[in-house]
Amino acid sequence: MKELTSTKATKLDLLNFKSLPTRTFWITSIAFFTCFFAWFGIVPFMPDVVKDLGLTPTQKWNSIILAVSGTVFARLLIGKLCDKYGPRLCYTYLLILGAIPVILLGFVQTPLQFLVCRLFIGFIGASFVITQFHTSIMFAPNIVGTANATSAGWGNLGGGANRLGMPLIAAAVVSFGILEEIAWRYSMVIAGVICFSMGIIYFYFTQDTPEGNYKDLKKEGKMPNLKKDEVPFLDTLKDYRVWILFLVYAACFGIELTVYGTMDDYLQNRFGLNRSTAGNLVLSFALMNIFARTLGGFFGDLFGKLKGLRGRVIFLALIMAIEGLMLSIFSLTSSLVIGMIFLIAFSLTVQMAEGATFSVVPFINKKAIGSISGIVGAGGNVGAFLAAMLLKSKSAVAESAxxxxxxxxxxxxxxxxxTTASATAVSSGYFIIGGCIITAAALSLTIKFATSEEKRGDIGQMTLSTVEK
Structure with missing residues (x-):
């Protein structure tokens, strides 16, 4: 029996394209960006969709909820599949199969067809799990939090970039003589084709691990630590820390999704902004992912160096508590200037909390990173679903009254x-959500690591066993 040591990258050298981890970082980040771009690609066209398909306000809200609901099941499943088959094949199939409902959205004729497509498009949100899994395999513990946070943050940009990109695609379509009213259909087809193409690129230009692809490693008698039989999925489910992080991610990424989806209308109703100005402000909120999520991972790694794994948890709890406080204060403001200050602070801290969460995830169980990433990632969408339901119910009751x-x-x-009733109801909902975030921050402090886990914190040196015949 001979042991080989994995060569994970110990620094994030973004311009070293000869490095496999760096190439993987860029490709997986672009793939994630593409998925988010397609996932929320319909958002800029919702006024056209409502008019074209005759959607009711309830159907419009339901489409928002369905778009984040489908991702829950996909994220739970994809993590285990990554552990078994590797990220390369999982991402390839997700991109190619996920392109189908994106393309079909351009052909829908009824509200029901639209809702079904939005549900299945949500499955490509599972791309987040694969991205985090792949960067966790490629980067050493001293930099894994920063690498995870940066790839996820830059991928999340797709959810904001579509506000600029999709209208540009539509304008290009119109220039070829297509009616402006149906340009959204062609734009979604194009977004789907981009997803499909990215799947092919992922298959041919990435590799599962620094040592090779899972399939080849199995043939050669080499198996990474992420073996199916080493950590049964049931054992992963029994680890309370996984479920605490599930709740934590619900309280950061889930809330970001919901706030992102409702802030346009809130800014218009609360502060009297026009749609264009409100949309640009929300776009700025999304674009903070360029650096904010990376900061969360960076400080997670820094606290890890200073205080070990417990330090990562302490930073996570601290930044989440600030996130909840900022949202609650924002919900109480009636001044646009003051409100923007706290909204920016919330935007910064919520994205930092996301990065900090996945600076902890790889250390819970290094043999089940995929499964744990899937469960925690699903928590984000559960949080988005529950928050959207809260805001929908409060707004509907207030508006009806x-x-x-x-x-x-x-x-x-x-x-x-x-308009006033809606703004007041959503404001109240934001305040409640802020309190829930602070509660989740307190719960995160219950995450403990055994002394042996602290000593084994160096998941960067993954050992491979080679059987000599």
Whole structure:
């Protein structure tokens, strides 16, 4: 029996394209960006979709909820598949199969077809898990938090870049003589084709581990630590720390998704901004992923060097508590200037919390990184679902009451009362969510590591066993 030592990268050298970890970092980040771009690609076109398909307000809300719900199941499944088959094949199939509902969205004719497509498009949100899994395999413990956070943050940019990119694609389509009213259909088809093409690129230009692909390693009698029989999935489910991180990620990434999806209307209703200005502000919020999530991973790694694995948890709890406080204070403000200060602070801290979460995940169990990443990643979408349901229920009740109370005052008065009621309800919902985030921050402090786990914290030196025949 001979042991080989894995050569994970110990620094994030973004311009060293000869390095396999660096190439993997770039390709997986671009793939993740592509998935998010397609996942939320329909958002800029929702007014056109509502008009074209005749969507009711309830159907519009349901499409938002379904878009994040489908991802829950996909993330739970994809992590285990990564452990078994490797990230290369999993990402390839996810991109190619995920392109199908994206393309089909361009052909829908009824609200039901639209809702079904949005549900299945949500599956490509599982790309996050594969990205985190692949960077965890390629980078050593001293830099893994930063690498994970940067790849995830730059991938998340796709959710904001579509606000600029999709209208540009639509404008290009219109220049070829296509009617502007249906340009959104062609734009979604193009986004789907891009996803499909990225799947082919991933297959031919990436590798599962620094030593080779899972399939080849098995043939050669070499197996990485991530073996199916070493950590049964049930054992992963029994680890309370996994579920604490599930809740933590629900309270950061889940809330980011929901706030991102509702902030346009809130800024218009609360502060009287026009749609264009509100949209640009939300776009700026999303673009902070360029650096904010990386900061979370960086400080997670830094606290890890200073205080060990416990230090990573302490930083996570601290940044989450600030996140919850910023959202709660923002919900109480009526001044646009003051509100923007706290919204920026919330944006910075929520994305840092996401990066900090995945600076902890790789250390929970180095033999089940995929499964744990899948469960924790699914937590983000569960959080988005629950937060969206809370805001939907509060807003619906408040708006209905406002309409009933002003039914005799004319359409303009009803509209004004409805707008005020919606803003007040969402504001109340944001405040409640802020309190939930602070509670999750306190819960994160219950994550403990055994002394042996602290000593084994160097997941960077993964050992491979070679049987000599």
């Amino acid at each position: 406002a309409i009933a109370a002003n039914s005799e005052l004319g359409q303009q008065a009803i509209k004004a009362a409805q």
